[in-house]
Amino acid sequence: MGRYAHVLTAGTAAALTRGKKMKRLLLVILVGIIYTAMLALGAVICAAEPATNERVLNLPADEGKWFVSVVGDPGDKRYVNLLAWFDSDSTLNELKASVHFHRIDNTSDAYKSRYKKSIRSLPTVRVQKPGGFVVYESSGNNIPTTARGLSYDIAVASNMAGWQILRRPIFDGRLFPIFNRPILPWRQRMERNMNNCDTCPTPVPIVDVDVVIPEPVQPEPEPEPRRSGWLIAGLCVLCGAVGAGLGVVSQWKKLYYSER
Amino acid sequence: MRWNRREYYDGRGSVETNLHSLGFFVLLFCVLSFIFMVGCAERRDYGTKIVERPEVNIPIAMRESNYSSEGSCVHASLITLLRWQGKERLAKDWRRNFHGGEFARSVAVKLDSRGIRYAYTTKGDVRFLEWACRTRRGCGITVNDGAHMITLVHLDAKWAAVLDNNSTSRFVWIPRDELVAEWRRSYGWAVTPMYSPLAPLPH
Numbered sequence: 001m002g003r004y005a006h007v008l009t010a011g012t013a014a015a016l017t018r019g020k021k022m023k024r025l026l027l028v029i030l031v032g033i034i035y036t037a038m039l040a041l042g043a044v045i046c047a048a049e050p051a052t053n054e055r056v057l058n059l060p061a062d063e064g065k066w067f068v069s070v071v072g073d074p075g076d077k078r079y080v081n082l083l084a085w086f087d088s089d090s091t092l093n094e095l096k097a098s099v100h101f102h103r104i105d106n107t108s109d110a111y112k113s114r115y116k117k118s119i120r121s122l123p124t125v126r127v128q129k130p131g132g133f134v135v136y137e138s139s140g141n142n143i144p145t146t147a148r149g150l151s152y153d154i155a156v157a158s159n160m161a162g163w164q165i166l167r168r169p170i171f172d173g174r175l176f177p178i179f180n181r182p183i184l185p186w187r188q189r190m191e192r193n194m195n196n197c198d199t200c201p202t203p204v205p206i207v208d209v210d211v212v213i214p215e216p217v218q219p220e221p222e223p224e225p226r227r228s229g230w231l232i233a234g235l236c237v238l239c240g241a242v243g244a245g246l247g248v249v250s251q252w253k254k255l256y257y258s259e260r
Numbered sequence: 261m262r263w264n265r266r267e268y269y270d271g272r273g274s275v276e277t278n279l280h281s282l283g284f285f286v287l288l289f290c291v292l293s294f295i296f297m298v299g300c301a302e303r304r305d306y307g308t309k310i311v312e313r314p315e316v317n318i319p320i321a322m323r324e325s326n327y328s329s330e331g332s333c334v335h336a337s338l339i340t341l342l343r344w345q346g347k348e349r350l351a352k353d354w355r356r357n358f359h360g361g362e363f364a365r366s367v368a369v370k371l372d373s374r375g376i377r378y379a380y381t382t383k384g385d386v387r388f389l390e391w392a393c394r395t396r397r398g399c400g401i402t403v404n405d406g407a408h409m410i411t412l413v414h415l416d417a418k419w420a421a422v423l424d425n426n427s428t429s430r431f432v433w434i435p436r437d438e439l440v441a442e443w444r445r446s447y448g449w450a451v452t453p454m455y456s457p458l459a460p461l462p463h
Contacts, residue, residue, distance in 0.1 A: 059379060059388075060454070063395045067459035100456035102346050109343065110458055113319035118306060118462050132460030134306060
């Protein structure tokens with residue numbers, strides 16, 4: 001605007017030529033537009049910045065929340081899978097959303113300076129009350145082999161500690177949770193079969209067939225009930241046991257009473 | 261076997277007694293086998309219960325000291341709190357990108373730009389400090405007439421504990437009223453990220 005300064009400070013209107021008058025008018029309009037734009041920009045910036053001096057938006061009163069910590073080596077596949085369970089399994093995901101959930105790598109300062117001493121082996125899943133009381137912990141090979149097994153174990157432990165994690169009932173007709181613990185190899189196999197169900201038959205829709213109304217026939221005499229093979233085997237074992245018992249008793253009598 | 265020999269000598273009801281004992285041992289064997297097969301859930305011993313004082317018991321390795329000659333107390337407090345709240349990556353990012361003096365509004369803009377959840381007040385409302393310590397999050401608070409920020413790590417009815425970013429090796433304990441008065445004199449600004457604090461020590 002410096003180059004137009006002489007115009008703005010020029011002499012009286014009478015001394016101005018027509019062209020100069022026009023220039024002055026245009027300049028005033030231009031300055032007005034610039035000022036208006038600046039004011040609008042300022043208003044927009046002020047509106048964009050937080051107008052209040054406080055950002056207290058429903059501060060969560062979550063001091064009563066439980067803690068779930070998953071600790072492990074980020075290079076360990078089991079640890080990665082374990083973390084993935086908390087996203088893929090609906091129950092564990094629900095649990096994750098309702099507690100303070102922490103993933104703690106064994107390379108982190110938090111692990112080295114705070115939890116290392118209390119961790120037995122990696123990976124570890126630990127559920128704690130707000131005060132620090134450990135409600136559930138499993139680590140290394142004791143961690144259930146499936147997400148469902150883990151969620152059951154956590155749910156049972158939490159229930160015993162007085163907090164129902166799951167809104168739905170725990171025992172929903174499946175096997176009692178204690179049998180989900182993969183202690184022995186045959187237990188692991190059983191759990192895998194039970195939960196993953198890779199070998200389950202694919203359900204096939206029932207095809208309607210033409211209904212044929214049978215001709216009335218003379219009822220045949222009912223066949224004699226077949227004796228089950230198991231029943232016979234059981235009876236044999238029972239007889240054998242009774243016989244052996246009687247034998248032992250008779251020999252016992254012979255041995256001790258004959259000496260008298 | 262002792263019970264056999266005794267029965268042999270006195271000779272009273274030996275067969276019944278012996279069979280009864282045998283049954284007991286068989287039952288015991290079955291029970292022990294069952295326990296062995298199923299496994300017995302035994303709770304670990306984590307030692308005696310540790311009541312952490314201060315509530316926000318940040319380990320030394322997680323405390324950030326002032327790192328810039330231009331002033332970085334606000335940033336150091338935020339980095340410490342982010343680490344405590346399990347956001348090490350965000351803390352690293354903040355450490356790499358920000359330093360220098362700050363005001364409440366400028367920090368709010370920066371926190372927004374990084375998508376960090378946070379809460380702050382400049383009204384000197386002590387309920388904010390109580391909430392931050394009760395939920396074990398901690399918060400940065402202004403002192404020295406607003407010229408410095410420190411990290412509040414504990415607040416109870418009598419005492420407050422703070423972590424000064426100029427000397428992070430120890431917690432400084434101050435009477436609660438004294439600290440609150442100093443904070444209010446210093447514009448009453450407090451800020452904290454809003455994530456989950458680390459789990460307490462197990463017991």
